[in-house]
Amino acid sequence: MGFRRLVILTGAGISAESGLGTFRDKDGLWTRYNLEDVATPQGFARDPAFVHEFYNARRRGLREAQPHAAHQALARLEAAAPTGSVLLVTQNVDDLHERAGSRNLIHMHGELTKVRCDACETVAEHRDDLSTGSVCGHCGGAGFMRPHIVWFGEMPMMMDEIYAALDACDLFVSIGTSGTVYPAAGFVEHVRRRRRAHTVELNLDPSEGHSLFAERRYGAASAIVPEFVDRLLAEGI
DSSP states (O other): OOOSOEEEEEOHHHHHTTTOOOSSSTTSGGGTSOHHHHSSHHHHHHOHHHHHHHHHHHHHHHHHOOOOHHHHHHHHHHHHSOTTSEEEEEOOOSSHHHHHTOOSEEETTEEEEEEEETTTOOEEEOOSOOOTTOBOTTTOOBSOEEEEEOOTTSOOTTHHHHHHHHHHOSEEEEESOOSOSTTGGGHHHHHHTTSSSEEEEEESSOOTTGGGOSEEEESOHHHHHHHHHHHHHHTTO
């Protein structure tokens, strides 16, 4: 039997095969950087130039990365399903889902290719380097521009819309997540309380909350995600 409303959560594991570093693995970014220095409002206030260079380097790396078969399969699923029935929620700040063709998408942790003015709160597309002298194109203020990223201690974006979709879904799929970062790590438990939604984990290895999922498949995202999507499409979503 096909599913009518799908919510798909993706994390750093789906982008790792595109060459973008994960955060919590043994060689992840948080083993090389102190998160309090580069991923908190307090760190930005202490040394904005250092924080800008951290994200400038990640932005440059993103230019070289390309979507792979898992990103493409999720875009194919959305295109084949009735309009609005598949919502992709990503913890990733890269734009690989968009470049693969996904359109119904929420970046709950922000976007690396956008900047925000702390003076007037304008959000704008920005793919070049930022500095402490960068000027807001809307209000003209200099020194207020920051990456449009949700830092530790800040509220993830569009949570009302995400929980509304979780409440309505009959299939929840988690792909490439560690199961340690909240609130996303709590999505599967939120869905399970409704009892009528199927839950699936697709991951390289079992996540911290793997036992909460009714169905679990492990392997490289570029292999197992297209296989799973093919199965859904064959069942007539």
